[in-house]
Amino acid sequence: MSAAKDGPRKPANRQDLRPVRISIIGAGNVGATTAYAVLLSGLAAEIVLVDVNNEKAEGEAMDLSHAAPNTHQTRIISGDYDACAGSSVVLITAGANQKPGQTRMDLLQINAGIFKDIIPKVAKAAPEAILVVAGNPVDVLTYVSWKLSGFEKHRVIGSGTMLDTARFRYELGQHYQVDPRNIHADIIGEHGDTELPVWSQASIVGMRLQDYCRQSGQKYNHEAMVKCFQETKNAAYEIIKRKKMTDKGIAAALMRLVETILRDENTLLTVSTVGTHGGVSGVSLSVPVKVNRTGAHYVLDPELSGEEKAELEKSAKNIKANIDSVDLGK
Numbered sequence: 001m002s003a004a005k006d007g008p009r010k011p012a013n014r015q016d017l018r019p020v021r022i023s024i025i026g027a028g029n030v031g032a033t034t035a036y037a038v039l040l041s042g043l044a045a046e047i048v049l050v051d052v053n054n055e056k057a058e059g060e061a062m063d064l065s066h067a068a069p070n071t072h073q074t075r076i077i078s079g080d081y082d083a084c085a086g087s088s089v090v091l092i093t094a095g096a097n098q099k100p101g102q103t104r105m106d107l108l109q110i111n112a113g114i115f116k117d118i119i120p121k122v123a124k125a126a127p128e129a130i131l132v133v134a135g136n137p138v139d140v141l142t143y144v145s146w147k148l149s150g151f152e153k154h155r156v157i158g159s160g161t162m163l164d165t166a167r168f169r170y171e172l173g174q175h176y177q178v179d180p181r182n183i184h185a186d187i188i189g190e191h192g193d194t195e196l197p198v199w200s201q202a203s204i205v206g207m208r209l210q211d212y213c214r215q216s217g218q219k220y221n222h223e224a225m226v227k228c229f230q231e232t233k234n235a236a237y238e239i240i241k242r243k244k245m246t247d248k249g250i251a252a253a254l255m256r257l258v259e260t261i262l263r264d265e266n267t268l269l270t271v272s273t274v275g276t277h278g279g280v281s282g283v284s285l286s287v288p289v290k291v292n293r294t295g296a297h298y299v300l301d302p303e304l305s306g307e308e309k310a311e312l313e314k315s316a317k318n319i320k321a322n323i324d325s326v327d328l329g330k
C-alpha cells in the first residue's frame with residue numbers, strides 16, 4: 001500500500017505530540033556544555049536547566065537562547081524542578097568536581113549528599129523520564145540515584161566508561177592512524193582508577209589487533225598498547241592539571257547517549273547500570289548494554305580473558321565497598 005493512499009500517519013497517542021524536553025540538573029561546566037551540545041544536535045525542542053544557583057542557570061539559559069537562532073529552534077529555559085515535568089531524559093550533572101590530585105571516589109560523600117537533595121525532586125517532577133547520571137563517582141551515584149528514585153533499573157543510566165571508551169579509541173586511532181570509529185575497543189568497570197580495557201576483544205575493522213598488525217605489515221607493539229590505556233585512564237587527571245576541569249568530552253558522550261535514547265537506536269554502549277557485574281550483585285558499573293527509548297538493557301556478559309575477569313571483579317568490589325559506605329537512610 002502506498003503512503004499517499006494511506007494518507008498521513010496518525011500519531012499513536014497524544015504523548016507523541018509533546019515537544020521533546022531534556023532537563024539538565026546542574027548548570028556548571030558539564031551541564032552548560034552538555035546543554036550546548038544537545039542544542040547543536042537539534043534533538044530537543046526544549047532544554048530545561050536547573051541549578052541550586054538560579055542565577056547561573058538563568059545566565060546559561062540566556063546565553064544558549066542566543067545560540068538558538070543560528071543553530072536550532074530550541075527553547076531553553078531555567079527553572080525549578082516543576083519545569084522538568086514531561087522530560088524524556090533528565091541529566092544529572094550537579095556536584096563537586098575533581099580538584100588537581102583528587103580521585104573521583106574522593107567526591108563520594110559530598111556528592112551523595114547533593115544527590116539526596118536532587119534525585120527525589122527529579123523523580124517527583126518527571127516520574128516517566130530516563131535518568132542519566134554524570135556526577136562523580138558516577139558508578140556509585142548511579143546506584144544511589146536508582147535507590148533514591150525508585151525507578152526501574154533500566155531507567156537509571158550512568159555515563160560510566162562511555163567517555164573512557166571514546167578516549168581509548170582516540171588513543172588507539174592516533175597510534176594506528178585509523179579513524180577511531182573503525183576501532184572497537186571498550187573500557188569497562190569503574191569510571192575511575194580500577195577501569196580496564198578489554199584487550200581480548202579489541203579490533204580494527206573486525207580484526208584483532210595482532211591480526212590487523214600482521215595484515216597491514218606492522219609489528220604489534222605491546223608497550224604502545226599499554227601506553228594507550230594509561231593515557232586513557234589518566235586523561236582526566238592530565239586535563240584537570242591543565243584546565244581545572246573537563247567538559248567537552250563528557251558533553252559529547254552525554255549528547256550521544258541522549259541521541260541513542262531518543263532515536264531508539266538499540267546501540268550497545270559502555271554505560272553504567274545496576275545489576276550483578278563481575279560476580280558482584282547490587283553494584284553499578286559499565287559493560288556494553290543495549291540503549292534504546294526505554295532505557296539501558298543487559299544483553300550479555302562480555303567474553304573476557306581470565307585476567308580481565310579478575311580485574312572486573314576487583315573493580316566491582318571496589319565500587320560495592322563505596323556503595324556500602326553511603327548512608328541511604330534505610
Ligand code: NAD
Pocket residue numbers: 025026027028029030031050051052053056093094095096097098107111114117118133134135136137138159160163191245246247250
Ligand atoms: P561545576 O562546579 O562546574 O558544576 C556543578 C554545578 O552543580 C554547579 O553549578 C552547582 O551550583 C550545582 N549544584 C550543586 N549542588 C546542587 C544541588 N543540590 N542542586 C542543583 N545543583 C547543584 O562542576 P562540573 O565541572 O560541571 O562537574 C559536575 C560533576 O560532573 C562533577 O561531579 C564532576 O566530577 C562530574 N564529571 C563527570 C564526568 C564523567 O565522565 N561522568 C566528566 C566530567 C565531570
